[in-house]
Amino acid sequence: MKAPLVITLHSPQGGSGKSTLALNLALQYAKQGKKTLLVDMAGYGGLPAMCKIPIRGSGLSSLITVLEQSVELPNYDHFAGYFKDAIVPYKDIRDFHLLLSASPLKMEKLSSVYTDYLIETAKKEDYAVILVDTSSELCERNIACIESADLLLIPTLQDVASGWKVILFKEILASLHIPKEKVYLIANRVTKYSGFSNKEFQEEIGFTLLSEIPDISKQVQRHVNSGIPMDLSGKRKVSAMFQQLAQKIMLQVV
Numbered sequence: 001m002k003a004p005l006v007i008t009l010h011s012p013q014g015g016s017g018k019s020t021l022a023l024n025l026a027l028q029y030a031k032q033g034k035k036t037l038l039v040d041m042a043g044y045g046g047l048p049a050m051c052k053i054p055i056r057g058s059g060l061s062s063l064i065t066v067l068e069q070s071v072e073l074p075n076y077d078h079f080a081g082y083f084k085d086a087i088v089p090y091k092d093i094r095d096f097h098l099l100l101s102a103s104p105l106k107m108e109k110l111s112s113v114y115t116d117y118l119i120e121t122a123k124k125e126d127y128a129v130i131l132v133d134t135s136s137e138l139c140e141r142n143i144a145c146i147e148s149a150d151l152l153l154i155p156t157l158q159d160v161a162s163g164w165k166v167i168l169f170k171e172i173l174a175s176l177h178i179p180k181e182k183v184y185l186i187a188n189r190v191t192k193y194s195g196f197s198n199k200e201f202q203e204e205i206g207f208t209l210l211s212e213i214p215d216i217s218k219q220v221q222r223h224v225n226s227g228i229p230m231d232l233s234g235k236r237k238v239s240a241m242f243q244q245l246a247q248k249i250m251l252q253v254v
Ligand SMILES: Nc1ncnc2c1ncn2[C@@H]1O[C@H](COP(=O)(O)OP(=O)(O)OP(=O)(O)O)[C@@H](O)[C@H]1O
Pocket: 013, 014, 015, 016, 017, 018, 019, 020, 021, 042, 044, 045, 046, 134, 135, 136, 188, 189, 190, 213, 214, 215, 216, 217, 218, 220, 221, 224
C-alpha cells in the first residue's frame, strides 16, 4: 500500500482561508476517486459549521479520551478500531471522510506526541490524501502537523500584516528544519485593488507562490452559510479554480 500524501494547511494569519481551501481541496481529490481524509486540528476552526455536521462526543474528542485513559500510547492495531469509529463520511461523497475536532479546550490536550500518533494512525489507513486543517497559533499540536506534512500550504492575504507574519513564520520553519521545497504559498482573496504584489512578495520570501485565489465573497458567504461548499454548488468557474489548484499541488509531489 502506497503511503498517503499528507498536506497541512497552516498560516500565521488567522482567517486567511485554511479551512475553506482544505475543504474544497478535499472535495476535489475525493471527486477524482482519491480516498481522502480531512482532519480538523483547529479548535476554533470553521469546518464543523461549514460542513453542518454535529461534532459533540465523536471525532477527535473520543480519540483524545482514549489517549488520556491509556497509560502509554496504545498499540496501533488496537487504536485503529477507535479511529475508524471516530471518522464520519462527508455527506454522500464516498471517498471523502472527516475527522472532526474536539472542543477548543479538549484540543489543548493534544501534545506533539499525541498529534504525531494520530497522524501516524491516519497514515496506516488506506487513504490516498490526508489534508490537515490547523489553527493559526504556534502550539505543539500545530507544529506536529507542520512537521508531519509532505507539503505545507500557507494561505496568505494581500496585506502587509499578513506578509510580515509569513516572514516571521519563515524563520520558525527554518528552525524546525522544514525544507523550502515542501512549502507553498497560496495568495487568497486576491483583488486588483490592494496595491500588494504577490509576485514581489514571493521573490522576497523565497517560497513558491502556487496560486492566486480571487476574492469571491458573495459566493463564499452564501455557500458557507448554506453548508454546501462552493465546489458542490454548481458554480463551474469556482469548481474549475479549485480543480486547477488541486492539480498544481499534485504536480509538486516528487
Ligand atoms: N477566496 C475567498 N474569497 C472570499 N472570501 C473568502 C475566500 N476564502 C475564504 N473566505 C472567507 O474568509 C473567511 C475566513 O476563511 P476560513 O475560515 O477558511 O479561514 P481560516 O484561515 O480557516 O480561519 P481561522 O484562522 O479562523 O481558522 C471565511 O468567512 C471565508 O468564507
